[in-house]
Amino acid sequence: MGVDLIFRIAAIGILVTVLNQLLIRSGREEQAMMTTLAGLIVVLLIIVREIAALFDTVKTIFRLN
Amino acid sequence: MEIIQIIGVGLVSTLIMLILRKQNPEIAVLVGMAAGAFIFLLIAAKLSAVVDQLEEYAARADIRPMYFTSVLKITGIAYIAEFGAEICRDAGEEAIASKIEMAGKVIIIAMAIPIITSLLDLVLKIMP
Amino acid sequence: MVRTRITRMLLSVLISVSAAVLVMAADCSAARDADGMGIMGTETAQIIGEQFKAGGIGRISDEIDRYTDEETMELFRGFDADRLMSDLAAGTVEVDLKDTGQRLLRFFFRELYQNLGILVKITVLVVICALLKNLQAGFMSEGAGQIAFYACYMVLVSMLLVSFRTVMTIGISIIDRMVGFMYASVPVIMALLVSGGNITAGGILHPAMLLVIEVTATVIRNVFVPLVYISAILTIVNNISEKIQLTRLVSLIKQIVSWSLGIILTVFIIAVSVQGTLGAVIDGATQKAAKFAISTFIPIVGKTLSDAAETVIGCTLVIKNAAGVGVMAGILLISVLPLIKIIALAGLFKAAGALLEPISESRITNCINDIAGSMIHIFALSASVAFMFIVSVTALISAGNASAMLR
Helix, strand or coil, rough: HHHHHHHHHHHHHHHHHHHHHHHHHHHHHHHHHHHHHHHHHHHHHHHHHHHHHHHHHHHCCCCCC | HHHHHHHHHHHHHHHHHHHHHCHHHHHHHHHHHHHHHHHHHHHHHHHHHHHHHHHHHHHHCCCCCHHHHHHHHHHHHHHHHHHHHHHHHCCCCHHHHHHHHHHHHHHHHHHHHHHHHHHHHHHHHCCC | HHHHHHHHHHHHHHHHHHHHHHHHHHHHHHHHHHHCCCCCHHHHHHHHHHHHHHHCCCCHHHHHHHHHCCHHHHHHCCCCCHHHHHHHCCCCCCCHHHHHHHHHHHHHHHHHHHCCHHHHHHHHHHHHHHHHHHHHHHHHHHHHHHHHHHHHHHHHHHHHHHHHHHHHHHHHHHHHHHHHHHHHHHHHHHHHHHHCCCCHHHHHHHHHHHHHHHHHHHHHHHHHHHHHHHHHHHHHHHCCCCCCCHHHHHHHHHHHHHHHHHHHHHHHHHHHHHHHHHHHHHHHHHHHHHHHHHHHHHCCCHHHHHHHHHHHHHHHHHHHHHHHHHHHHHEEEEEEEHHHHHHHHHHHHHHHHHHHHHCCCCHHHHHHHHHHHHHHHHHHHHHHHHHHHHHHHHHHHHHHHHHHHHH
């Protein structure tokens, strides 16, 4: 977890965008949409761990448990 | 120096979000979330130290722990609610953002009720 | 404006009490010379001694013991009411003012020191509140920040209220104890008045005086003190929000209390003085008539009898004055130390308000300041009651002396 996380997400995002454009240009729209969704889900999974860590930390610091 | 790190991360994320926003707004939102979480986790340790020190002062001053904890919880809830609401707003969902904020306020008031009750009790008890 | 009224009243209290004591001392010597003998004629001393024992003076010192608390006795160790009064009667009283003043000052500082803990607690709380507020300011919407402020404010208020309750309890207990003491000692002085020949004064003054004392003290205790409490609560509420303002209501209540107190005090003093003088004049005339009648209508021993009676009456006067001073000393003893406690607490809170002004919100500082003001109000109320009682005792005594001088 670090700055590289953000870069990783950015990389995935750019990758997905590029693939998206490619697939749209070559006429396979459904696959384009599916790639986008797949990319989203992957990024989401990565992020969920970080968000969970965030909420846990907030819970501990502010004694919210 | 952490602050420089934080500023760096912030600027980089903003740029990335700008790039991604047009083509892929969903990923942009996720990048925003990640950046926010990351920055907060960076300062979490310091924040924790401050809170612990405040708690020690409160204990030494004989303030009932319940009060201090309540105020602390209120702060935490406010922070999280703000976090969520801001992300929604950035993504353009103003309605959901305000709902989250309202929910936060309601929960805070619910938490503050015991304090108000004990204060009223005290006032009535002293009445000659 | 209200505050200067109270200050002026307190100043006049101080001046009147000093004047009363001086007048007392003058009266003492006047009463002694009135019987025509030298200051230390042995017969006079003997008669004084006998009258002393017979007059039930011991009761006064018993009452003093009953109504003062331990701390006062500890502070004024070596003070003996009996001895004071017999010294006064014999004319050899020595009051070491400097030493007493020093002891009072030391007590004041000790109280300050003991209650310093409260000041520290308040400071810590306010600091925490300020810090939390700064934490919040960064990322909270207006409403949530306000609510967190309210939580801090309420903790602060509960601490202030606890102290205020202490002050109120002290104030009420002072008034109660003084009333009880007066109830017990005034009859003694009345008895001395009557045996000193002031029948009318004793007859008029006795029930009227007790009634007035009871009524005034009850009014102050049951009406004014709750009013001050209400005004304190209102200030707290006032300072919760900057938008809801109750300032005028609070000032109104405070003004009502001050004015009524002033009016009651004035009326009381006038009533007591008038009663005393009336009774004195009548008694002076009656005594002259009685003396004349005795010396004229009883043959041979008439003149001697009336002269002897006059001597005894003169000596009783001396004792009555001594007893009066004893009662006054009693009232002072009962009230001085608790009053110092109240002042110490009020001063502490004012200092807290001043110290915390830079780091905390104006609402918190205003709240602390106003609570300190209410405490001073309670102090003024209790001091006024003490003042009333002292003045009435003085009037009682002067009544007897005036009639003696009229002879």
